Amino acid sequence: MRLKYLLSVLLAAGLSTAALANPYETTLKNGLRVIVKEDRRAPTAVHMVWYRIGSTDEVDGSSGVAHVLEHMMFKGTPSVGPGEFNKRVAAAGGRDNAFTSRDYTAYFQQVPKESLPDMMALEADRMRHLTVDAKEFAQEIKVVMEERRMRTDDNPQAKLFEQMNAVALQAHPYRRPIIGWMSDLEAMTAADAKAWYDTWYVPNNAYVVITGDVDHRAVFALAEKHYGALEGRPLPPRRQQVEPAQQGMRRIVVKAPAELPVLIMGYKAPILRDIERDSEPYALEMLAAVLDGHDAARFNKKLVREERVALSAGIDYDNTARGPGMIYLHGTPSEGKTVDDLEKALRAEIARVQSEGISDAELKRAKAQLLAAQVYKLDSMFGQAMEIGQIEAVGLPYQKLDRMLDKLQQVSAADVQAVARKYFGDDTLTVGVLDPQPLDGKPRRPVTATRH
Amino acid sequence: MKRLLTAAFALFLSQFIAHGALAGVKIEHWQTAGGTRVYFVESRVLPMLDVQVDFAAGSMFDPEGKSGLAALTRGILDLGAGGRDETAIAEQLADIGANLGGSADTDRASITLRTLSAPDKRQAALDILASVVHRPQFAAPVFAREQARTIAGLKEAMTRPDSIAGKAFWAALYPSHPYGRQATPESIAALTRDDLVAFHARHYTAANASITLVGDIARSDAERIAEAIAGGLPAGQASTLPAPPEKPKWNLTQLAHPASQAHIYLGLPAVERGNPDYFPLLIGNYTLGGGGFVSRLMKEVRDKRGYAYSVYSYFAPLRQAGPFQIGLQTKRSQAGEAIKVVREVLADFLKNGPDDDELAAAKANLTGSFPLRLDSNKKLLDNAAAIGFYGLPLDYLDQYQAQVQAVTARDIRQAFARHVRQENLVTVTVAAD
Numbered sequence: 078m079r080l081k082y083l084l085s086v087l088l089a090a091g092l093s094t095a096a097l098a099n100p101y102e103t104t105l106k107n108g109l110r111v112i113v114k115e116d117r118r119a120p121t122a123v124h125m126v127w128y129r130i131g132s133t134d135e136v137d138g139s140s141g142v143a144h145v146l147e148h149m150m151f152k153g154t155p156s157v158g159p160g161e162f163n164k165r166v167a168a169a170g171g172r173d174n175a176f177t178s179r180d181y182t183a184y185f186q187q188v189p190k191e192s193l194p195d196m197m198a199l200e201a202d203r204m205r206h207l208t209v210d211a212k213e214f215a216q217e218i219k220v221v222m223e224e225r226r227m228r229t230d231d232n233p234q235a236k237l238f239e240q241m242n243a244v245a246l247q248a249h250p251y252r253r254p255i256i257g258w259m260s261d262l263e264a265m266t267a268a269d270a271k272a273w274y275d276t277w278y279v280p281n282n283a284y285v286v287i288t289g290d291v292d293h294r295a296v297f298a299l300a301e302k303h304y305g306a307l308e309g310r311p312l313p314p315r316r317q318q319v320e321p322a323q324q325g326m327r328r329i330v331v332k333a334p335a336e337l338p339v340l341i342m343g344y345k346a347p348i349l350r351d352i353e354r355d356s357e358p359y360a361l362e363m364l365a366a367v368l369d370g371h372d373a374a375r376f377n378k379k380l381v382r383e384e385r386v387a388l389s390a391g392i393d394y395d396n397t398a399r400g401p402g403m404i405y406l407h408g409t410p411s412e413g414k415t416v417d418d419l420e421k422a423l424r425a426e427i428a429r430v431q432s433e434g435i436s437d438a439e440l441k442r443a444k445a446q447l448l449a450a451q452v453y454k455l456d457s458m459f460g461q462a463m464e465i466g467q468i469e470a471v472g473l474p475y476q477k478l479d480r481m482l483d484k485l486q487q488v489s490a491a492d493v494q495a496v497a498r499k500y501f502g503d504d505t506l507t508v509g510v511l512d513p514q515p516l517d518g519k520p521r522r523p524v525t526a527t528r529h
Numbered sequence: 530m531k532r533l534l535t536a537a538f539a540l541f542l543s544q545f546i547a548h549g550a551l552a553g554v555k556i557e558h559w560q561t562a563g564g565t566r567v568y569f570v571e572s573r574v575l576p577m578l579d580v581q582v583d584f585a586a587g588s589m590f591d592p593e594g595k596s597g598l599a600a601l602t603r604g605i606l607d608l609g610a611g612g613r614d615e616t617a618i619a620e621q622l623a624d625i626g627a628n629l630g631g632s633a634d635t636d637r638a639s640i641t642l643r644t645l646s647a648p649d650k651r652q653a654a655l656d657i658l659a660s661v662v663h664r665p666q667f668a669a670p671v672f673a674r675e676q677a678r679t680i681a682g683l684k685e686a687m688t689r690p691d692s693i694a695g696k697a698f699w700a701a702l703y704p705s706h707p708y709g710r711q712a713t714p715e716s717i718a719a720l721t722r723d724d725l726v727a728f729h730a731r732h733y734t735a736a737n738a739s740i741t742l743v744g745d746i747a748r749s750d751a752e753r754i755a756e757a758i759a760g761g762l763p764a765g766q767a768s769t770l771p772a773p774p775e776k777p778k779w780n781l782t783q784l785a786h787p788a789s790q791a792h793i794y795l796g797l798p799a800v801e802r803g804n805p806d807y808f809p810l811l812i813g814n815y816t817l818g819g820g821g822f823v824s825r826l827m828k829e830v831r832d833k834r835g836y837a838y839s840v841y842s843y844f845a846p847l848r849q850a851g852p853f854q855i856g857l858q859t860k861r862s863q864a865g866e867a868i869k870v871v872r873e874v875l876a877d878f879l880k881n882g883p884d885d886d887e888l889a890a891a892k893a894n895l896t897g898s899f900p901l902r903l904d905s906n907k908k909l910l911d912n913a914a915a916i917g918f919y920g921l922p923l924d925y926l927d928q929y930q931a932q933v934q935a936v937t938a939r940d941i942r943q944a945f946a947r948h949v950r951q952e953n954l955v956t957v958t959v960a961a962d
Contacts (some may be wrong), residue, residue: 118574118904118905119900119903119904119905120900120904121900121901121904151822159832160822160823160828160832163821163822163823164822164823164890167820167821167822167823167890167893167894168890168893168894168897169893169897170893170894170896170897170898170899170900170901171897171898171901172821172898172901173822187901188901189897189898189899189900189901192897215835216832216833216834216835217835218835219834219835219836220831220835220837220838221838222860223790223835223836223837223838223858223859223860224838226789226790226858226860227790227838227839227858230789230790231690231788231789231790334688334786334787334788335685335688336681336684336685336687336688337681337684337685370623371619371620371622371623372615372618372619373615373616373617373618373619373620373623374619374623378616381678382615382616382674385674388678388681388682409681411677411678411681412677412680412681441624442620442623442624443623445623445624445625445626446623446626448626449625449626449627449645450626452575452576452577452645453577453628453643455575456575456577456905456906456907457905457907458904458905513688516688516786516787
């Protein structure tokens with residue numbers, strides 16, 4: 078493809094520092110993998126430690142413990158007092174934070190490059206030596222409850238999404254919210270957090286990703302120095318929890334104080350497991366781009382701009398995960414329209430792809446955007462580290478990131494039409510509706526049309 | 530909804546509010562033939578170009594009774610321009626992988642473009658940018674649709690405790706200044722297409738613009754590009770500023786809401802961009818509530834008591850005195866107790882300022898983190914555009930670390946005494962018991 082050729086020429090000319098072997102990787106004796114992507118644009122570095130442990134590994138009654146432990150990771154070790162971690166990062170001119178997802182828990186620091194060794198020392202220390210103090214836990218669990226109130230309980234859209242996932246999935250742990258149910262947080266103890274840490278926080282369940290103005294050989298030596306002495310330990314077996322096939326549509330309504338209704342239609346969708354052999358996840362990703370990849374993509378053009386049935390309409394699909402996949406259509410109806418109208422309109426757009434396919438121009442446009450995005454992503458060192466970390470977290474090799482992009486470029490219009498036909502059946506559909514409630518008792522417009 | 534999924538799938542340990550602080554780099558500066566200021570940072574590593582065009586056309590220039598005009602004008606600007614309708618613009622940008630964005634805040638209306646720097650793509654993208662800035666259509670049906678969508682969005686926002694609190698906070702801070710005026714469904718409904726056309730004609734002018742370019746082009750190219758953008762604008766004249774805001778009297782606004790958490794904001798109008806007290810305030814505030822996990826507010830409110838997930842304070846200097854703001858959310862039944870703790874922390878800080886260790890820690894972080902402020906083209910663009918728009922010294926970034934180092938504890942106490950007085954403090958709560 079001509080565009081692609083042009084781009085690789087540009088990239089080759091521009092990125093003189095990016096040698097072919099970059100990123101570089103080594104594995105320490107204790108099983109800890111260290112991945113280094115050299116990027117000499119600015120004298121900074123990103124240091125991330127990823128643990129292959131997330132809310133999906135929790136059990137009923139202990140939802141939220143992965144995330145609570147993430148909070149506790151800042152509460153000190155025998156050699157670094159409570160709150161001292163943040164203090165040392167700040168003193169080094171750094172910024173730090175952490176995040177918990179369904180599939181992983183990750184910790185990061187963005188620092189001037191000189192401070193990288195200090196960051197490695199700090200992360201290595203808390204990888205095996207965390208103190209889970211009961212008093213600290215008692216305060217921190219309250220913080221997490223406040224976080225839940227803020228993110229979910231008082232956020233109607235988040236609440237809808239939480240409850241919808243709990244209905245769309247029945248056996249697989251993705252049905253539980255990452256932050257945990259409130260009652261589970263209320264019942265959680267310091268011992269639960271400690272047990273989680275002791276089980277999962279070991280070097281052989283982690284990997285380190287570093288991007289920035291660094292030399293990979295020096296980083297490998299530093300990794301050996303700081304992380305090398307930590308002992309690995311066999312991990313308990315993880316039980317495969319398989320979501321039984323859905324055999325019929327599910328619907329859920331959530332009432333919450335709001336003005337506007339929200340509609341989410343979630344279909345079970347495939348996940349990329351084999352980068353070479355799988356094809357459907359790529360085709361679904363291109364479908365999403367054609368429907369919602371830019372302001373004149375089909376959803377916005379037809380539903381928002383032309384038919385004006387929606388204030389907004391979109392599609393979300395992440396084709397990488399440890400667990401099962403979903404593809405979500407979502408939107409908010411315009412004034413005078415109902416969620417039923419919007420549901421019909423979204424279905425009509427899918428039906429149009431099913432019957433008529435997509436045009437070559439649409440597909441070409443989506444591919445051009447992807448190619449440009451490959452260049453733009455290099456503007457963020459943090460983003461590059463995230464990309465490596467996330468793909469590794471779901472069990473796919475980061476070395477294949479470019480190959481995944483090639484595969485996306487190979488998707489045909491016929492491939493897109495085929496997945497549109499296959500994955501939007503009612504039997505695997507879960508529909509979630511936010512039914513907005515007045516704050517003060519005033520009646521609101523009906524969310525669904527009255528049926529006679 | 531993208532946000533919804535991200536929020537649902539990844540929980541961060543904390544949320545930080547950006548300080549809006551800036552930090553050194555080579556910024557080239559010149560004026561176009563018509564007098565528009567241009568700022569350029571050559572960065573050849575990646576084959577891409579960022580361009581930002583800023584106009585003094587933010588909401589502070591909304592005429593009385595027409596709140597929301599600036600935002601709507603900016604919002605519709607790229608939905609049809611020159612000979613292209615909104616679909617043609619979006620499709621042609623997507624075809625070359627370019628992204629057009631931007632928004633309007635209280636002071637500025639911005640149009641941003643990110644494009645590959647290959648000449649064919651770059652030129653196609655720049656042509657669209659120019660037509661959007663020069664000849665927006667403001668087509669009647671597009672205007673009607675976006676007006677309706679804006680009204681719906683405002684009605685939705687008026688059900689959200691954080692939005693309600695934010696609007697009430699600005700209204701209480703600026704009772705008689707445009708910064709305090711808010712768009713309402715009624716004010717938007719009263720706008721006409723002619724209002725947008727007039728606002729665009731008045732404010733989107735060469736005299737009122739600054740242009741910032743960062744990326745893979747030569748100075749000569751940057752000059753040509755800037756000339757083409759500015760050359761198509763009417764000469765115009767600089768927007769006239771309203772009288773500076775007056776400090777409000779101490780007051781408390783309590784609003785009811787069924788949420789489980791109270792949203793609490795405290796603050797007052799503090800300093801404008803370029804105020805010499807900005808550095809002492811910035812450094813002092815690091816200790817008070819700007820330093821993330823290591824601030825006093827975080828320690829007292831979150832770490833010691835578990836009252837809140839997010840608690841912060843910041844100064845947001847604007848064209849005219851922008852807010853100093855403290856914010857937090859807490860379980861509604863403990864709102865009173867949490868406010869008491871915040872007031873105690875603030876009072877103690879105003880009286881005593883930071884101690885020596887705290888001051889040293891603040892300086893270490895603010896100077897040490899300097900390279901992190903400049904390690905992407907996006908960050909360079911943000912910094913250079915702010916320097917340009919607000920007329921900050923061209924060596925602002927070069928001087929940043931020295932400015933930080935020069936501040937003393939006494940400077941901080943005095944600056945806070947000048948700008949953060951209890952008698953002017955405004956408190957807003959939503960959903961507090």
